[in-house]
Amino acid sequence: MTLLLQNAKQLMENGELQDCHVFIEDGEVKQISTTSIEEEANRIIDCQRQLLIPGMIDVHIHLREPGGEHKETIKTGTKAAARGGFTTVCSMPNTNPVPDNEEAIQELLEKINQDAVIRVLPYAAITKGLNGEELTDIETLAHDVFAFTDDGVGIQTADAMLRAMKLAAKAKKPIVAHCEDNSIVYGGVVHDGAISTRLNLPGIPSLSESVQIARDVLLAEATGCHYHVCHVSTKESVRVIRDAKKAGIHVTAEVSPHHLLLNEDAITQDDANFKMNPPLRSKEDQAALFEGLLDGTLDIIATDHAPHSADEKAQGMQNAPFGIVGLETAFPLLYTYLVKPNKITLKQLVDWLTIKPATVFDLASGRLAENERADLTLINLEQETIIDKHTFYSKGKNTPFHNWKVSGIPVMTICDGEIVYEEEYHG
Known part of the structure; x- marks a missing residue:
């Protein structure tokens, strides 16, 4: 051709x-x-x-298959990605079954080969069943996956994360972390701030994210592991990552379009289309994310595309699952509301969606060049x-x-x- x-x-x-x-x-x-x-x-x-431009790269999406085909499939998700201008996506492992063993990963790779219209690089789980306890066989699984993550849940003990980082460093694979200390989430569904008070909804404290990042960057320093932070949302998290980079720790981080474009004030009523994890934070957090992106503390933009059925999302903030879709809207939204008002340049936006994720994760993509x-x-x-x-x-x-x-x-x-x-x- x-x-x-x-x-x-x-x-x-x-x-x-x-x-x-x-x-x-x-x-x-x-x-x-x-x-x-x-x-x-x-x-x-x-x-x-x-x-x-080079085909865009999204290192954080949910394709839901296997087990959640009523929400999304590999075929529909990759078609959505292609429509959004993405040519490489990395699929998270919170599926059923979880890709936590060789057989499950081989079956997933076969399904990707059969149905995906673009390149899909799957993650494997850090722990079996995403339970945060027994580690997967990281060394064996490393050959077939993009990286390791328990995205959707934080690794709750320093011991489990330390052991995982040691194995991942040996296998030369990144540990990619959803950072959330469950002991201080308190059943929250939105940010713990003005909107949670006004709508009388339980709030998720910023500290639940930043304290795990602070723990993990020290573990990454001790092990030499490449540690990548998912969907950063708080000013404290940005500060911790900035300090870790200054200390020479191999930490990278992503921010999602919705956290750049929205804050908690966008939530005016009990509408679960505004429910995501981490939640929309304060104006001050939003400003810190933007500053972190501009100064290189945050390396890339990733959508955290998280499809759910209409029935599930109709249950309201208290009961609906976390997550919003993003593959088909990411570039137009960021271009319209950040580039056109001259808050960032077109070159910066394209780089954060192409060459930078390729460089951070050593991918053979993200470039428009001969050969x-x-x-x-x-x-x-x-x-x-x-x-x-x-x-x-x-x-x-x-x-x-x-x-x-x-x-x-x-x-x-x-x-x-x-x-x-x-x-x-x-x-």
Whole structure:
């Protein structure tokens, strides 16, 4: 399969846009030119001077399969990812069964190979059954998985985390942590702050997140393990990670679009589409996350795409499961509400979604260059639309961003040289 992309705009290191034409063959970018390319191709695409970037990478998503197919499947989730401009996603292990042994992981890999329309790199669990106690066979499982995590629950004892980090360091795999000390969550469903008081809902203290990060960075220092913090949400967490990096500890961290764009004040009523874990925090926390992203304390953006059924989310804040979807809305939201108002540059946004996750996790993706994977996303920066959850490819419609006006729409996604998503009207 050969593709010739003509009349695209490439984002240069200095942030400027440059005309480019790209020839793709056998899943690789063979030629990039500022002038015309004369190669014959199976398909020639006029990119109409739209932005061409590396395919985006999301290191934190939930595909729910196996066991939660009413929420999402590998097929629907990866189609949603392709529509959102993502070509590589990393799937969390809170499924049923949990990928905590060789047989379960091999079955998962076979299902991914069968149904995924983009690249899926699965996590394995740190502990068997995500119970926080007995460790999985990290050394054996390391060959087939992206990293190790018990995402959805924090590792409650320092002993379990220390043993896991020692094994992960030996296997040269990251430990990726959902940080939450259950002893001080107190049954919370929203941030412990003004909104929890006003709506009379139990609050989740910021401390429940930051105290585990503080513990874990010291364990990472002791073991030499690459420690990656999921969905950072509090100013204290940012401070701890910043200090750990200054101390030379191998810690990296991600922030989610919803924590950058929203704070607890967005919750005006008992609406579980605003229920996620960690919860939307205070304005001060939101500001600290933004500052941490800008100064490099937080390395990347990841969606924490967490689909649920409409019935589950209709149960209200107290009883509905945590989580919102994000794959199909991430780039347009961040572009519209951060880049267009000049809070960040387009180059910064693209880097946080492409080259930086590739660099943090040593992935052979995230670059638009000759002799690299042909994982590419074409984006119409001018096109405007209204987010409509009813049009999502994902089974999950649980979003707080329904009816938001956005621009910067992915119109074509190419993975390994194959077109995996194309907006209907696009030529």
